[in-house]
Amino acid sequence: MNLFSYARADDIDAALRLAQQNGARFIGGGTNLLDLMKQGVEAPMVLIDVNHLPLADISELPDGGVRIGALARNSDAAGHPLIRERYPLLTQAFVAGASPQLRNMATIGGNLMQRTRCYYFYDPAYDMCNKRQPGSGCAAKDGYNRIHAILGASDACVATNPSDMNVALAALDATVRVKGPRGERVIPIAEFHTLPGDTPQRDTTLAPGELIVAVDLPPSPYAAHAHYLKVRDRASYAFALVSVAAALEMKNGVVKSCRIALGGVAHKPWRAQHAEAILAGKPLSDAVLKDAAAAAVAGAKPLEHNGFKVALAQRAIMRAVREAGRNA
Structure with missing residues (x-):
């Protein structure tokens, strides 16, 4: 693991200021980012700990929808009465993911930010990976590609998104609320993650320095089925x-x-x-x-x-x- 500095943010504005540093990354649950750092795939220069920000609430919205704070733990969201009763699809997806120990640590925002899954991306011993080194090629295309994409792939990348939560959010037409240097914006879940195209190194449409603050679920007629x-x-x-x-x-x-x-x-x-x-x-x-x-x-x-x-x-x-x- 490379050397890095660590900073703890006590409020959202402080987190956004710290994020202006070169090579800065936010860290919440850390169940994906820390693994990638240990394996030499990710090498942030600054880790900004956002675990203490007031972003863990799950609350009803005026229109009958629900807002899930970005730092709500997956296990807490899965068991919350508003989610279980109004969005059982999301509860099922949470429970299907990872293990109880990881769900107790993983956050909503971190789950959204999971890097795509590929043997070759996760192993720096392979030089060919356009996600790690743009322009180097895609070893998976002609390698062992059993877990890889069958839809929406490109010549540059055939990796897949690993999240269960993200699939349920896509079906429920969720939106992702983010804050950054230019203020707050709302991103439909369909536009949050990207297809690889010619830029497989990008997994999301987040701009540099933007922080996920919540996921909004619209009122849903699908709870019974x-x-x-x-x-x-x-x-x-x-x-x-x-x-x-x-x-x-x-x-x-x-x-x-x-x-x-x-x-x-x-x-x-x-x-x-x-x-x-x-x-x-x-x-x-x-x-x-x-x-x-x-x-x-x-x-x-x-x-x-x-x-x-x-x-x-x-x-x-x-x-x-x-x-x-x-x-x-």
Whole structure:
């Protein structure tokens, strides 16, 4: 691990001032950043500890939505009555992530900032990684790419977003509130994470020095019919090969509206909007589910070792939507 300096911020303005230093990074739970530092992947010059900022509250918004402070722990958010009752999809996603010990440390803001998952990115012994060294190439494209992306990838990067929480937030149309040198702004979750394109070193649209302060969830009609399905190599403490966040609004056995997001298949949570359009206004028949699942992976470009993800994603979508339709 490289040498770095440490500073503790006691209020948001102090954190933003400290962030103007060259090579500064915020640290909350630290369950991802510290690992990357130990492995030599990340080398911040200054760590700004924001754990003591007043950003851990979970509260109801005037419109009936909910605001989750960026420093709320994943385990606290998962068990909070407002989340369990109004957004059970998010509670399920939290519980599916990592281990109880990590969920007790991980923060909402830190979860949003997890770096994308790739063997070659996490091991500096491999020189070819456009995320670590832009322009060096992508070792995963011709290497062992079983866990990598089938949707939205580019020649520069085929890594995937590892978060379960992010997939549920995408399905729930969350927004991310941030503060920075130019003030406060709100970023729709669909615009927060990026596809790799020609700049795979960027995972989010955060500007330098910006701090996540909260995540806002809009009022949701999906509490009664929601299901998060995570398909992985072992029952716990494993990243998703494919995950599905399915949220339905049902009326007389017909889908009035729905939201579907996929994890483990792209550089960002992947909204399956074509599948949503097929399901809307229809009963959950096998034929409709099959058509929706096929639409969700249209345009998929599997690699040598992850072609199985195309069929797996379709089966996972059908199962998750069926389960969501049964829940009440």
